[in-house]
Amino acid sequence: MADSHTYIEVAVALPVYQTFAYCVPIPLRSQVSPGIRVLVPFGRRTVTGYVLGDGEAGSLQEVKHILDVLDSEPLFPESMLDFFRWVSDYYIYPIGEVIKCALPGGLTVYDQTRLEITTTGDAALQQVSLTPVERRLLRRLQAGPKSMTDIRSASEDALSLSLIHVLENRGWLIKKRELRGGRTKPKMERYVSLSDSGIPDGPFSPARKKLFEALNQRVDMPIKQLRKIVPTASSIIRSLETGGYVSTFQKRVYRDPFGESIASDIAPTLNEEQKKAVGSVIDTMGKGFSTYLLTGVTGSGKTEVYLSLAAEAMAHDVTVLVLVPEIALMAQMERRFRARFGDCIAVLHSGLSAGERFDQWMRIRHKEAGIVIGARSAIFAPAEKIGLIIVDEEHDTSYKQESGLRYNARDLAVVRAKLNGGVALLGSATPSVQSCHNVDKKKFAELTLTRRIDDRPLAEIIVVDLCKNRDASGTGRFISSELYQEMKQTLSRGEQALLFLNRRGYASFPVCGACGEAVRCKNCDISLTLHQGDRAYKCHYCGFTRASVSRCDTCGSSNIKLLGMGTEKIEAAAKELFPEARVARMDRDTTVRKGSLLGLLKGLRNRTIDLLVGTQIIAKGHDFPNITLVGIICADLSLSFPDFRAGERTFQILAQVAGRAGRGKRPGKVILQTYNPNHFCIESARKQDFRSFYEKEIKFRKSLTYPPFSRMIHLKISGKDRQKVRQYAIDIGGKCRLLKNSSNTYQKSIEIMGPIEAPLPRIAGRFRWQILCKGSTFNAVHGFTRRLMSGYSSLFNQRSVKVVVDVDPVLMM
DNA sequence: AGCACGCCGACT
DNA sequence: GTCGGCGTGCTC
Numbered sequence: 001m002a003d004s005h006t007y008i009e010v011a012v013a014l015p016v017y018q019t020f021a022y023c024v025p026i027p028l029r030s031q032v033s034p035g036i037r038v039l040v041p042f043g044r045r046t047v048t049g050y051v052l053g054d055g056e057a058g059s060l061q062e063v064k065h066i067l068d069v070l071d072s073e074p075l076f077p078e079s080m081l082d083f084f085r086w087v088s089d090y091y092i093y094p095i096g097e098v099i100k101c102a103l104p105g106g107l108t109v110y111d112q113t114r115l116e117i118t119t120t121g122d123a124a125l126q127q128v129s130l131t132p133v134e135r136r137l138l139r140r141l142q143a144g145p146k147s148m149t150d151i152r153s154a155s156e157d158a159l160s161l162s163l164i165h166v167l168e169n170r171g172w173l174i175k176k177r178e179l180r181g182g183r184t185k186p187k188m189e190r191y192v193s194l195s196d197s198g199i200p201d202g203p204f205s206p207a208r209k210k211l212f213e214a215l216n217q218r219v220d221m222p223i224k225q226l227r228k229i230v231p232t233a234s235s236i237i238r239s240l241e242t243g244g245y246v247s248t249f250q251k252r253v254y255r256d257p258f259g260e261s262i263a264s265d266i267a268p269t270l271n272e273e274q275k276k277a278v279g280s281v282i283d284t285m286g287k288g289f290s291t292y293l294l295t296g297v298t299g300s301g302k303t304e305v306y307l308s309l310a311a312e313a314m315a316h317d318v319t320v321l322v323l324v325p326e327i328a329l330m331a332q333m334e335r336r337f338r339a340r341f342g343d344c345i346a347v348l349h350s351g352l353s354a355g356e357r358f359d360q361w362m363r364i365r366h367k368e369a370g371i372v373i374g375a376r377s378a379i380f381a382p383a384e385k386i387g388l389i390i391v392d393e394e395h396d397t398s399y400k401q402e403s404g405l406r407y408n409a410r411d412l413a414v415v416r417a418k419l420n421g422g423v424a425l426l427g428s429a430t431p432s433v434q435s436c437h438n439v440d441k442k443k444f445a446e447l448t449l450t451r452r453i454d455d456r457p458l459a460e461i462i463v464v465d466l467c468k469n470r471d472a473s474g475t476g477r478f479i480s481s482e483l484y485q486e487m488k489q490t491l492s493r494g495e496q497a498l499l500f501l502n503r504r505g506y507a508s509f510p511v512c513g514a515c516g517e518a519v520r521c522k523n524c525d526i527s528l529t530l531h532q533g534d535r536a537y538k539c540h541y542c543g544f545t546r547a548s549v550s551r552c553d554t555c556g557s558s559n560i561k562l563l564g565m566g567t568e569k570i571e572a573a574a575k576e577l578f579p580e581a582r583v584a585r586m587d588r589d590t591t592v593r594k595g596s597l598l599g600l601l602k603g604l605r606n607r608t609i610d611l612l613v614g615t616q617i618i619a620k621g622h623d624f625p626n627i628t629l630v631g632i633i634c635a636d637l638s639l640s641f642p643d644f645r646a647g648e649r650t651f652q653i654l655a656q657v658a659g660r661a662g663r664g665k666r667p668g669k670v671i672l673q674t675y676n677p678n679h680f681c682i683e684s685a686r687k688q689d690f691r692s693f694y695e696k697e698i699k700f701r702k703s704l705t706y707p708p709f710s711r712m713i714h715l716k717i718s719g720k721d722r723q724k725v726r727q728y729a730i731d732i733g734g735k736c737r738l739l740k741n742s743s744n745t746y747q748k749s750i751e752i753m754g755p756i757e758a759p760l761p762r763i764a765g766r767f768r769w770q771i772l773c774k775g776s777t778f779n780a781v782h783g784f785t786r787r788l789m790s791g792y793s794s795l796f797n798q799r800s801v802k803v804v805v806d807v808d809p810v811l812m813m
Numbered sequence: 814a815g816c817a818c819g820c821c822g823a824c825t
Numbered sequence: 826g827t828c829g830g831c832g833t834g835c836t837c
Binding site: 007009010011014016019020022023040041042043044045047055058060062063064162229529795797798800801804 | 828829830831832833834835836837
């Protein structure tokens, strides 16, 4: 920024849509540029702001001065601002909040009011008669200053601002403001180097000589490392520094999230199909934006295509972004890339500590990493000149963030590639309907891998009709005789089997045997799930827990029937049927602990597990070479979801989990148990043929003008007051129809569905309603929603009822 | 988001 | 009459 400019444009990290102009004092001017964070006065507060560029004072009488500059270098390249603006506009989300969401956490500085008791307050507590509420508050403050949130969470009393006012006026307490947050900082370490004269002559102790020799090998060394050579290095270095033999200094280091190094591998020879796919992408690389959909059956070597293309991009000196749907798949992808490319990899995912994350971010920012691998948030990596963005398992719904900025990283990958003039490569064995449709419309080019590695055949899938199993008892109710026989044979051959059920816990529908009432969550309108491992009923939506010995709330009976099944029940059944088999379970409950997932994967690899029971976590991309049997306990669970994509998701998860069988040398078999053997999703999954699924599904979407033949924005309305939420939903619905009918264009292009109560009508004590806006084009429904929000802004800025705008919704529960 | 202002019901 | 509840609007 030229120093003739006095004003800058600043976005604040708050839910505010405008940006603001600030004045930069002369001494700070040279330190301020786009991408730098500044501390600014905002109303009566002090908040973090992001410098977007030059500002204009306009007709404002008074422009405030910034208070401080928080960074010594921009946290993201200026070129990313266009991307942030695009995201902000598309998802109708304030730009400052977009940037805050993109940046690694723990950076935002904000001020906080803290209450402190005065000496007169202390005295008053002894001498003056106080109300119980006043006494409790002052007592609490005697233990030390407290923030408003501290008090709110520690006390039963409602925190009334007037009470604080009163005590403040009497001089018993004072309000103090202090800056909080912004704790993530670069890590500094003390380094030592020899003085220019090199190793000095003279009578030095053996320890000193050792240190000199070590230091002579390199330009500088961290004291930490020297201490490993000589335990007393710290004090010796101190005295050597005084003597002028060495000098010490602080140096910025990166916290290292990687484990031990990985043996490097060499790129294998690609098969003809892989070569062809790689060749087509290489032909367009560096020639502007394009998008490819790489479809290949499971085990057809997509990762090898990614690796080849990444190598090509590296040769072009452009950055590569690789997205994986969730952290469980990070380790695998990271390992493959590090083996091939070594240290130029950066990773970004939620498994990193705040410090590690920040350091990886800055490595990317400093162009020290040519390849970035990460979960969905890695789409915001501060890289420049991105030549290739790979989205693995592009169909996966984990790419959609379901809180705050509700973005879809898969979609943003295409946008970011476009803004960078690069290539987006979406890969999947079961591509999304949307991406297939984009191929049909020639927006994406399709690359296909039909052959599995070593021409291994796909697993044979046998469908078992569960309706014929209704009269079975005990474990036979959910493990059919067909599945049992196959399990028995697999285990007797010394091979491994996988049992898939997309539901955690032991019993998902505990019901009172005396009165028939379900065991329900007190905060949500759903039934609790019994987790026998934890001896507790748990709510999967709000985390509410109660002991498994609880009695029925309605009649007090302790006779609770454990209806509904989950992975725990299947695990127990497997152990009962095959007492000699080593059975393990893999779901969110068993993988929360760091490293436990890797332990399970290792157990499979080393064959210390014979039978693995799991949820969709086992369906996703993991390579289990010794598994020859997959049992799908109930294929229908996701089919009944209140969502037009229920069929798509069911097909994808079934085809993916079936793909886990027979990835090694022996052929695989899948037993698919279902109540709907003739449903086209099940039928297509049996054939493992996404094309046939797509052809049927796309007709269904077209007939009902569902996406991709229309675009949706979902309004999610929630609040703690049942009546208020309902009334607001109805009000907003009314305004939707009013606006729709106000113009001919809207009347033709917009369809309003609802308001209706959400399928999950209450979660975590909040009542939920929803309205679905459907438009013939994105611009129609987007423009409509923007006008709705600006025209009736008071309805959207309510405190007691929250309205969330979800663009391109995935979950409509 | 916070914080202040402003408007109505229950108390001295 | 005021105290104190919460709905509304603004922040360069």
